[in-house]
Amino acid sequence: MLAYLPDTHAPAWATVLTEEEAHNQGKALVLGWHEGRLSLWPPMGRETPVAVDFLQGALGYRISQGRVKHERLVKAMGRLPNNSLIVDATAGLGRDSALLAAAGFEVLMLEANPVLQQLLSDGLLRLQGQLPLRLITGRAEDILPQLTPQVVYLDPMFPERRKSAAVKKELAWLQYIAPIPSHGEEANLLKIARRAATHKVVVKRPANAPFLGAETPNSQLPGKAVRFDVYLPIS
Numbered sequence: 645m646l647a648y649l650p651d652t653h654a655p656a657w658a659t660v661l662t663e664e665e666a667h668n669q670g671k672a673l674v675l676g677w678h679e680g681r682l683s684l685w686p687p688m689g690r691e692t693p694v695a696v697d698f699l700q701g702a703l704g705y706r707i708s709q710g711r712v713k714h715e716r717l718v719k720a721m722g723r724l725p726n727n728s729l730i731v732d733a734t735a736g737l738g739r740d741s742a743l744l745a746a747a748g749f750e751v752l753m754l755e756a757n758p759v760l761q762q763l764l765s766d767g768l769l770r771l772q773g774q775l776p777l778r779l780i781t782g783r784a785e786d787i788l789p790q791l792t793p794q795v796v797y798l799d800p801m802f803p804e805r806r807k808s809a810a811v812k813k814e815l816a817w818l819q820y821i822a823p824i825p826s827h828g829e830e831a832n833l834l835k836i837a838r839r840a841a842t843h844k845v846v847v848k849r850p851a852n853a854p855f856l857g858a859e860t861p862n863s864q865l866p867g868k869a870v871r872f873d874v875y876l877p878i879s
Contacts, residue, residue, distance in 0.1 A: 663687045673817060675759060682766035684759065684817060691813050696767030698742045698775060707746035707775075718747045720846050720865045720872035721795060728794040733784035733837060736818065738764050738777070740799060740848070745775040752793070753777065754784045757822045785833060788840040796837040798856065799848040800825050831857030838878045845875040 660666045666674045666687040674687045683693035697703070705711070712718060717740055721730065728749055732741040735753035737760065745751045755761050761781045768779060780787055788796065801824045825833070834857045837845045847856050851871050855861065861873035 672820065675762065681770070682763055684763065684821075686817075694737070694763075694814050694817060696737050696763045698738065698767055698771045698777070703739050703742060707742055712743055712746045715743050715747070716865060716867060716870075716872065717743055717846075717848070720874065721747075721749070722844070722874075724749070724794050724843060728843075729791075730795045730797055731788065731791060731793040731840070732797045732799075733788060733833070734797075734799050734801075735764060735779070736760060736799065736801075736822075738767060740797065741777055742775060744797070745777045750776045751778070752791070753779045754787055755779065755781060756783045759821050760818075785836055788836050791840055792842055793840065794843045796841040796845045797848075798833065798837060798845065800830055800833070800856070802850055802853060827857070831859070833857075834859055834875070835878070838875055841877050844877070847873040847875065849873060 658671075660669065660671070660674070663674060663676075664687070671687055673684055675682065675684050677683070678685070678693045678695065681693075681695040681697065683695040685691060685693035699707070706715065721744070729752060730744050730749045731752045731754060732738075732744070733754045735741055735755040738753055741751045741753045753764060755764055761779070764779050768777060771777065801819060801822055803819075803824050834845065834847070847861070849856065849871055851867060851869055855873060859875065862876045863874045865872040865874070
């Protein structure tokens with residue numbers, strides 16, 4: 645088991661033997677095995693651990709045959725050539741990637757955070773090739789210039805504006821291990837994505853959030869909770 649040290653300015657990992665040991669040492673989160681899956685959770689807490697499982701639970705229901713085509717994310721992709729490649733440049737827990745793969749697209753996930761990399765890798769091992777999903781570990785800014793996907797999909801971490809008690813536990817844990825990008829970092833990633841994509845860049849945003857990098861999209865697919873902003877490629 646690996647325990648995350650509670651220092652967001654200089655995060656590090658240290659091995660502990662038990663969950664109780666991690667709790668006694670003041671570790672905020674642990675990464676270990678729970679019910680046969682690599683998972684993340686607060687030591688000695690009652691919260692359900694977070695793991696990547698592409699075919700089970702709510703995600704499994706959403707990607708079931710006949711449902712995935714109704715997903716707004718899939719609709720935001722529009723009409724694409726057969727065998728189109730979509731790069732999810734901010735993969736996170738890979739749920740949006742799984743929806744796109746279930747819709748018939750080839751999906752390449754990019755993830756820079758080492759904890760999320762391990763969770764995604766474990767999920768892919770258990771998936772056993774049942775969806776056209778692949779993972780490349782590293783910074784999207786470094787990898788995208790080497791690719792020519794039809795679409796680049798971006799869902800960068802966004803700060804939660806509600807009171808902390810109302811923040812979904814899972815989101816809070818992810819924001820703890822993966823820092824929210826700065827405005828400059830967002831603008832740079834969008835520019836790189838628009839240069840890599842041959843057809844479009846699709847950005848997922850909270851419904852009332854500002855445009856990514858302050859760049860006005862070419863079109864939008866609005867929604868009550870989230871919207872999808874669509875950008876055309878640039879040279």
